[in-house]
Amino acid sequence: MLDRxxxxxxxxxxxxxxxxxxxxMAGVGVWTVAERTGERRPIVSGVDWEVRxxxxxxxxxxxxxxxxxxxxLAGAVRHPSAGTVEVLGERLGRTDxxxxxxxxxxxxxxxxxxxxxxxxxxxxLLTGATGTIQPLWERYGAxxxxxxxxxxxxxxxxxxxxxxxxxxxDGERQRVRLARALMADPSLLLLDEPxxxxxxxxxEALLAALAxxxxxxxxxxxxTVTHHVEEIAASTTHALLLRAGRxxxxxxxxxxxxxEHLSACFAxxxxxxRLDGRWAAWAPARWS
Numbered sequence: 001m002l003d004r005x006x007x008x009x010x011x012x013x014x015x016x017x018x019x020x021x022x023x024x025m026a027g028v029g030v031w032t033v034a035e036r037t038g039e040r041r042p043i044v045s046g047v048d049w050e051v052r053x054x055x056x057x058x059x060x061x062x063x064x065x066x067x068x069x070x071x072x073l074a075g076a077v078r079h080p081s082a083g084t085v086e087v088l089g090e091r092l093g094r095t096d097x098x099x100x101x102x103x104x105x106x107x108x109x110x111x112x113x114x115x116x117x118x119x120x121x122x123x124x125l126l127t128g129a130t131g132t133i134q135p136l137w138e139r140y141g142a143x144x145x146x147x148x149x150x151x152x153x154x155x156x157x158x159x160x161x162x163x164x165x166x167x168x169x170d171g172e173r174q175r176v177r178l179a180r181a182l183m184a185d186p187s188l189l190l191l192d193e194p195x196x197x198x199x200x201x202x203x204e205a206l207l208a209a210l211a212x213x214x215x216x217x218x219x220x221x222x223x224t225v226t227h228h229v230e231e232i233a234a235s236t237t238h239a240l241l242l243r244a245g246r247x248x249x250x251x252x253x254x255x256x257x258x259x260e261h262l263s264a265c266f267a268x269x270x271x272x273x274r275l276d277g278r279w280a281a282w283a284p285a286r287w288s
Contacts, residue, residue, distance in 0.1 A: 002257050008071075011208060012060075015091075015131070016064050016150065019054050020052075020087065021050050021051060021053075021088055021089075022052060022053050022087075022088060022187060022188045022221035023050065023051040023074050023085075023086070023087055023088075023188065023223075024049070024050050024051075024053045024056070024084075024085070024086040024219070025047050025048060025049040025050075025070075025073065025080075025083065025084070025085050025086075026048055026083055026084050027046060027047075027048065027082065027083035027084070028044065028046075028047040028048075028049075028073065028080045028081075028082065028084070028085060028243075029042065029044060029045045029046065029047070029080060029082035029085035030042075030043045030044045030066075030069050030073070030078070030080055030081050031043055031081050037193075041263065042245055043066050043069045043085050043245055044066040044070060044242075044246070045245050045246055046246060046247075047070065047246075048252060049070075049095065049219050049240060049243075049247070051074075051223065051238075052221065053189075053220070053221050054177055054214075054215065054218060054219050054220070054221065055221050055222075055237050055238050056213070056221070056222045056224070056233070056235050056237045056238070057221075057222065057224070057236070057238045057239065057240060058224050058226060058229075058232045058236050058238070058239040058240070058253065058257075059071070059223055059224065059225045059226070059238070059239075059240050059242065060225075060227065060229070060239065060240070060242070060261045060262075060265065061227075061241060061242035061243055061248075061265055061266075061267055062227070062243065062265070063227075064244075065242040065244060065245065066193070066242055066244075066245040067225045067242055067244050068225070069245075070242070071074055071190055071192055071223065071225055073085050073087075073092070073186070074087060074190055074223055074244075075087075075104055075105075075106060075190050076092060076097040076100045076101050076104065077097075077101070079092050079093060079109070080092070084093075085122060087100060087104070087188065088100065088103050088104070088187050088188060090142045100129075100243065102131060102186075103186055103187050103188070104144075104162060104186050104188045104189075104190065105181035105182060105184065105186035105188070105189040105190070106130075106181060106189070106190045106191075106192070107174070107177050107178050107181050107189070107190070107192070107194050108191070108192035108193065108194065111113070111194045113135055113166075113168075114133050115165055116133075116134065117164065117165075117166040118164065118167075119135065119164070120161065120162050120163060120165060120178060121152065121157060121160040121161055121162075121163055121164075121165050121172075121176045122145070122148050122149065122152065122161045122162065123135055123165075123174055124165045124177070124180055125148035125152065125179055125180045126131065126140045126144055126145065126148055126183070127149060127177065127180065127182055128179075128180035128181060128182070128183030128184060128194055129144045129147075129148075129183045129184060131184060132267065137140055138277070144183075147183065148179075149161060151179040151180075151182055151183065152176070154179065154212065155175045155176075155178060155179045155207070155209045155212070156175065156209065157175050160172055160176065162167050169202065170197055170198055170199075170202060171198050171199070171201070171202025171203070171205055171206060174195075174198065174202070174206050175195055175205065175206060175209050178191075178194070178206070178209055178210070182217065183241060184215075186220070187219075187220065187221065188220075188221050188222075188223075189213070189220055189221070189222040189223075190222075190223050190225075191210075191222065191223070191224040191225065192225045193225055193226055193227070193228075193231075194206060194210075194224065194231075195207070195226065195228075195231040196253060203231065203249050203265050207231070207233045207234070210222075210224070210233040210235065211233045211234050211235040212246060214235045222253045224236070229257060229262070229272065229279040229281045230278070230279065230280055230281070230282075232253075232257075232278070232279055235274070235276035235277075237250060237252065237253060238250070238252055238253055238255050238256070239251070239253045239256040241258070241261055241262065241264075241265040242265070243264070243265050243266075243267070248264050248265045249261040249264075249265075249266040254274070255281055257272060257274075257279050258272055259271050259272045261282075262281055268283055269283060269284065269285075270282070270283055271284060
């Protein structure tokens with residue numbers, strides 16, 4: 001397990017946020033404007049959302065619901081068209097977003113192949129210390145290398161340390177990238193469909209790694225975007241359901257991930273079961 005005494009910056013940040021929020025959205029709307037007509041096309045509308053330190057949120061909804069847009073706001077990579085967004089105590093539009101992004105970790109399935117093919121798994125982690133794709137060798141000392149090795153071990157990737165990242169399986173690459181996202185001691189971690197394309201063993205290994213976060217970083221707030229409740233880690237505390245850019249339900253996961261709410265979210269009859277902290281959802285067969 002990581003030595004928390006080696007992370008003073010993270011501890012200080014979490015102490016500062018203890019009585020605050022990791023993310024707060026109030027009356028948030030995002031729209032695009034048609035070039036020809038000037039007509040507004042809403043992407044999300046009227047979103048109120050609060051994520052506190054130590055909470056682990058699942059963000060679900062059908063394609064086109066606006067999940068990626070909300071994640072972009074949370075990651076300080078886009079601004080709202082209306083309303084206010086505060087990330088880690090800083091309001092978008094009134095802060096240096098480049099500096100703010102350094103306090104936010106991110107993992108998605110699509111950028112796993114962006115790293116140079118010759119990097120080892122450990123070297124991919126080192127790039128997380130500088131927030132770069134290309135390594136900046138002169139900035140990686142003994143402390144960064146020790147932390148990279150600790151993180152690899154923490155997520156069951158110790159044997160991959162010297163293996164070329166490109167030769168790792170999809171599941172191994174996702175766990176390595178999860179570890180990489182923690183190299184800079186973020187206070188907010190965003191995961192965009194991290195289990196996409198993984199087979200069953202790889203998915204379960206990734207979800208087990210995500211569940212470890214509540215022990216490795218007890219004050220870390222996370223938001224995981226997914227289409228499937230089966231891809232929600234057992235450590236998930238809260239959920240937000242989004243449909244057509246509007247919130248269907250938000251709050252503690254057991255109260256939100258119900259058949260009634262998921263049926264409204266996906267516009268079809270859905271049944272839900274929870275077992276050992278995990279959820280499963282299905283649409284019953286309809287016989288004529």
